[in-house]
Amino acid sequence: MLIDSHCHLDRLKAAPDQASLQHIIAQAKARGVEYFLCVNVRQQGFTQMQAKMADFEQIFLSAGVHPLDVKEGLDTAQLYEYIKDPKVVAIGETGLDYFYADDTKALQLSCFEQQIALAVEVDKPLIVHTRDAREDTIALLKAGHADKVGGVLHCFTENWEMAKAAIDLGFYISVSGIVTFKNAGDLRTVIRKVPKDRLLVETDAPYLAPVPHRGQENQPAYVRDVAEFVAELRGESFEALADYTTTNFFNLFKDAAKLAKRE
Template identity: 45%
Template sequence: MMYLVDSHCHLNELNDKNIPTSIDNILEDAKDQSVGFVMTVATTIPGYLEMRQQIGERNNVAFSCGVHPLNVSNSYNYEELHQYSSSPEVIAIGETGLDFCHNKDNITLQKDSFIRHISVGKALDKPVIIHMRDACKDTLEILVAEKIYECGGILHCFTGDLETARKLLDMGCYISFSGIITFRNADELQVVARYVPADRILLETDSPYLAPVPHRGKQNRPAYLRDIALHLSLLRDVPIEVLAKQTTDNFSNLFGLNLPND
């Protein structure tokens, strides 16, 4: 039986009025499409707390804790980040990183927050989820300076070029592909998707954003991960079952979990 892992979604943000959106419905729909495990990712500390309360403890859901670069401010208490990230249900730190596409007014704050997240990741020995938009040079510089290899990193929803991917791989990072690889204008990204070594690939939906073909225009859901996996398997010329096993193994190895792999 095939088993897929959605390595990055935002379960608490799914609110499509046209379909059932309870957590149970979402996870059951995902299971019907062979998606057996998801990581739901925080973008603020209050959001993390709300997410934990809404979802509770489940054996098929793990959490991250962090502050998205577009949500950083002087008011954040990074001691709280460390405190909440210490929970065993939190397996990753973030999402953090740099986003100069949507906001260049708080670059210093973004960089400081990014460095603090990596520091927490190293202190707790938990991988860091990295968001990178129009900030490749600065992101790479921080990852090198802060020794990301000491805790591990995931470049979530990767959209960079082959050179950037090579540099990230050299640092020990994993590359996570989203529904963007199914888009018609994703030729350069598809080259990267063929290149990344099999043992460094992860899959994600980034739900509720970036629904893959053939679901464009809809709110994304973890169940749609199967479409992403199928497209990537065709790009890499491997059976989807092989890709599913490899990416599940990768997730298990990175986070020290024992998930089914067939």
């Protein structure tokens, strides 16, 4: 069994309605993908995402504000209301992105701090986006005592030093289809080093489709391609990697484990 630990099902052009989303889920299931974490990026889009995913027991949710969406605002009181939904198993996608939005650095830092504090208060793990912000990301996680709840650095593209610092804080490293790209040699070196008990796989669908699907809209079924590539990269069997990444997912997202009755 596989889990797509990070996807944006509400943003799939191939799934504009419930029927088409059901088809996408069926395609993924046919490739061994049983559960999905649909990740919120815009607080203003949460209720629409929530409604679209409500009929699918195998889809878990998160609630938060992405660093590239901080200009639209963060309302922690509203997030409190969102996380009352038992399907919300994490806070995020939050974090820092100085590559695309260095001009909003101060606002990103403030929103990230607030979401770390919220995660610690409500005892839910963090889903962290980080790009070109290694020192600040780790510093804020430490200062906010994020080690109390843990989390994941999703779609990881940074160096081993950052991965190790996050792992030391109790965080997981999630690898996407980027690892299959021709120019991802440095990332492959990092992913080989990640301990088995700290690795997750994801699609980040509809973005970043892995080889051999590059140029297409990404979808959860393609997490199988990511997992097969990573297993070969690490010299492991696909079955072993699928098993331990599934275990890791439920160890991190304990509320998801309760919903799936995998405690």
